[in-house]
Amino acid sequence: MKQLLWKYREIQFRQARGNMIALTEAYIDSLALNAASIKNGKDLVRKNSFPLLNRTEDDTLLFGECKGSGKEPYRCSADFIVPDQPVFRCSCPSRQFPCKHILGLLYAAAGGQTFHVADIPSDIAEKREKAEKREEKKKESAEAGDAAPPKRKVNKSALAKKLAAQLEGIELTEKLLKQLVTTGLAAADARTLRQYEEQAKQLGNSFVPGLQASFRELVECLRSEKSAASGYIEAAELLTSLYALLKRGRDYLTAKIGDPELAMNTDSAIEEKIGHAWQFAELREAGQVSEQAELMQLSFRSYTDASRGEFVDEGYWIQLNDGQLVATRTYRPFRAAKFIKEDDSYFHIVQTKELAVYPGEWNRRARWEDMTLRETSAEDRQAVRKHAVKSYPDAIKTIKNVLKNPLSDKNPVMLLHAARIGQTNEGYAMEDEQGKRIALSQIDAIGQSTLHSLPFLHEGSLTDCAVLVMFEDRLDSGRLHAQPLALINEEETIRLLY
Structure with a gap:
């Protein structure tokens, strides 16, 4: 199985300063909200819904009209004056953005339809002028030594209220867990689980969506139709992780209450585990x-x-x-x-x-x-292959250390080098240059096999390649399981999960 090859037409948009941007179907697909938007945009082109298609002489602006449900056509445009920050506009009332009319306009251009040269519309010219003035002010501020944005001030009063609410959320979650454990996992019937689910909704007022999701995951596990043995083992793992999160979360939030100026923790994922949604500006400020x-x-x-x-x-x-x-x-x-x-x-x-x-x-x-x-390019694949771990004993040791942390990802992924991949008496396995092996199997986290594709690959694809592997530690078998996600060799990237 080879990597899918995208077939597309490509046109180049030229900037006044000579920069180029490739407008391809793959690029347009990446802008769409979902697969339905892609289909709807292409359907507009197929149905000839654009009576007017224009472009500016410098090829930095596409604009046109698209037939809609009303009497007047929708006016849509794609402005590439800054290639990596395109601006899309449409007069339609859709809440989806970019809407299907903008996507259709771009697909029409990528498909080679004729765009007539026309002057830039006055409203877009005005918006460009305003944007240019804003950029000039930013440049002037940077030259004046104000390039670094001022550090956001902490609203101590609001922060104290939020931290207090989060601690209350931790107390409530711990109370629910104690009830569940005291009653016994086997006694958690459908009625009891519905009650726990209703009680967990109270956590929505405590700014702890991460804790709320973790508790719901435990409830879903107990509600599942898995066998009693495997279900209880998984529930025990979730209980352990949740208790660890509650303990560390309480310690962390208590420390922040004592020092409101305390910087957000960037050494672990505790903030996100509790439920904080990091903003880009916060991540930039945190280095x-x-x-x-x-x-x-x-x-x-x-x-x-x-x-x-x-x-x-x-x-x-x-x-x-x-x-x-x-x-x-x-x-x-x-x-x-x-x-x-x-x-x-x-x-x-x-x-x-x-x-x-x-x-x-x-x-x-x-x-x-x-x-x-x-x-x-081939150079990119070669760069990837150089980063693959070659010693399986070292890789296993690293993965086991990762899994020891109850708050870490339970399905770590690693890039390994395989001298060869082949079948053994127990199934497929990958082997390093020292002859050490890692057995390959399907893991529960993915829920679908990738091994069924291996018999269709030629021997060269299974030799001297980098393999992206996801691991899973199963208490029921006491073994570390590994599932291949992708293979990378000098000539191709073979995705087993895409």
């Missing part, structure tokens, strides 16, 4: 932002998190410069999913001016606000 990063996505999946009431889009990426593996996660609440951009697989290299990495211990979460895409 968690690096400049000029290039990342390659190695794996992607979307799944439903019932305990959080959200869809989760999760990608695993490698930074090409240092080999650090990071994860991106987009959370889309069930009720608002159609208004939140749905993430997807990326088969190009992402280039970003600023990469923010969340506090944590392993496979830390990352995000960026602006990006450009470029084709993946």
Whole structure:
């Protein structure tokens, strides 16, 4: 199985200062909120819904009209005066952005439709002028020595109230857990679990959404149709993690109440585990932002998190410069999913001016606000392969140390080098250069097999390659299980999960 090859038409938009941006179907797809938006945008082009398609002479602005449900057509535009920060506008009432009319406009351009040269509309010219003045003021401030934004002031009164509410949330969660343990897991019937779920809703007023989600995950585990043995083992693991989070959370919040000026913890994921939603500005202020990063996505999946009431889009990426593996996660609440951009697989290299990495211990979460895409090259794959861990005993030792932390990710991911991958009497296994083996299997966290693709790969793809592996420690078997997510060799990237 080879990596999917994207077939697309490409046009170049030229800036006055000579910069270029590639407008491709892959790039446009990355802008869309979800798959439905992509389909709707392409349908508009297929149905010839654009009676007017224009562009400026310098190719920095696309604008036109699209037929809608009303008498007047919708006016839409895509402004690329700053290539990596395009501005989209549309007169339609849609709450989705970019809307299908903007996507259709871009697909029409990428598909090679004729755009007539026209003067820039006056309203867009005015908006450009205002934006330029704002940038000039920022530049003047930077030259005057005010480049660093002022540190945000702490509202001590509001912070004290929030911390007190969070401590109350910890006390309530601990009370619920004690009730559950005292009564006994086996006594938690459907009626009892519904009561716990209702009581857990009170945590919504305590600014501890992370704790609330963890407790709901425990309730969902007890409600599941798993066998009694496996269900109780998983519940015990969740209880252990939740108790550890409550203890560390209480200590951390108590320390902050004693010192309101105490900086937010960046050595662990305790803030996010409790439920803090980090803002980009906060991460920058905490020194968690690096400049000029290039990342390659190695794996992607979307799944439903019932305990959080959200869809989760999760990608695993490698930074090409240092080999650090990071994860991106987009959370889309069930009720608002159609208004939140749905993430997807990326088969190009992402280039970003600023990469923010969340506090944590392993496979830390990352995000960026602006990006450009470029084709993946053989040099990129070679860079990835150089970062693969070659000693399996060292890798296993590292993973076991990660799993000892009750607050760490229970499914750590690592990039390993495989001298060969093949079948043994017990199934597939990967082997390092010293002959040490790691057995491969399906893990519960993913819920779908990736091993069924291996028989279709030629021998060269299974030899001297880098393998992205997700681990899982199972108490029922007492073994560390590993599932391959992707294979990378000199010629191709083979995604087993995408």
